[in-house]
Amino acid sequence: AQSVSQHNHHVILSEAASLELGCNYSYGGTVNLFWYVQYPGQHLQLLLKYFSGDPLVKGIKGFEAEFIKSKFSFNLRKPSVQWSDTAEYFCAVTPYNTDKLIFGTGTRLQVFP
Amino acid sequence: DADVTQTPRNRITKTGKRIMLECSQTKGHDRMYWYRQDPGLGLQLIYYSFDVKDINKGEISDGYSVSRQAQAKFSLSLESAIPNQTALYFCATSTSGGALNTQYFGPGTRLTVL
Numbered sequence: 077a078q079s080v081s082q083h084n085h086h087v088i089l090s091e092a093a094s095l096e097l098g099c100n101y102s103y104g105g106t107v108n109l110f111w112y113v114q115y116p117g118q119h120l121q122l123l124l125k126y127f128s129g130d131p132l133v134k135g136i137k138g139f140e141a142e143f144i145k146s147k148f149s150f151n152l153r154k155p156s157v158q159w160s161d162t163a164e165y166f167c168a169v170t171p172y173n174t175d176k177l178i179f180g181t182g183t184r185l186q187v188f189p
Numbered sequence: 190d191a192d193v194t195q196t197p198r199n200r201i202t203k204t205g206k207r208i209m210l211e212c213s214q215t216k217g218h219d220r221m222y223w224y225r226q227d228p229g230l231g232l233q234l235i236y237y238s239f240d241v242k243d244i245n246k247g248e249i250s251d252g253y254s255v256s257r258q259a260q261a262k263f264s265l266s267l268e269s270a271i272p273n274q275t276a277l278y279f280c281a282t283s284t285s286g287g288a289l290n291t292q293y294f295g296p297g298t299r300l301t302v303l
Contacts, residue, residue: 080231110291112294120232120279125291176234176237177292181229181231
């Protein structure tokens with residue numbers, strides 16, 4: 077079955093630390109890839125997405141993600157986190173031509189001042 | 190995103206009651222979705238609709254039903270609520286598939302079944 081794995085369930089960082097959140101998926105064909113963020117008490121918002129082209133994708137708020145096809149990975153990165161980045165982050169995958177968005181279980185990020 | 194609204198935002202109900210959650214969108218999207226979110230499980234797809242006449246079951250449709258009253262409205266019903274349906278419910282919309290298939294989420298409905 078198609079699935080999305082997020083290795084880190086809970087990450088705690090200090091401000092200015094660098095962030096990398098792992099995401100791997102199990103699907104052998106073409107995929108569309110997404111990272112969503114959910115701030116406390118709010119709905120999911122799109123951070124960035126990859127459909128094709130440059131595998132390094134830049135999103136909002138200084139986030140970026142790199143698609144590595146050979147590793148079935150789409151890791152999220154930010155060079156220097158801020159307290160306001162405290163949120164839950166979800167990786168999601170749409171296998172091409174299926175229209176179904178398959179979510180990972182999420183990573184809770186806490187950033188301390 | 191104010192383009193996708195959900196009512197109510199919070200609801201507490203008792204076991205056995207019928208509950209309806211409503212979703213409206215002004216984005217003009219054809220496709221609408223209902224998800225539930227449980228701690229540690231991410232989001233799971235309950236039902237989805239590609240247009241008014243097209244309704245499809247998702248991963249966890251048992252115990253739920255939906256109605257697509259119009260392009261802009263998609264309701265989720267729990268015919269007889271049970272405590273393990275306590276969760277956060279999200280509605281989402283998207284345009285047609287392929288590269289345009291980015292889903293936009295509503296603010297969520299927190300449902301508690303006692």
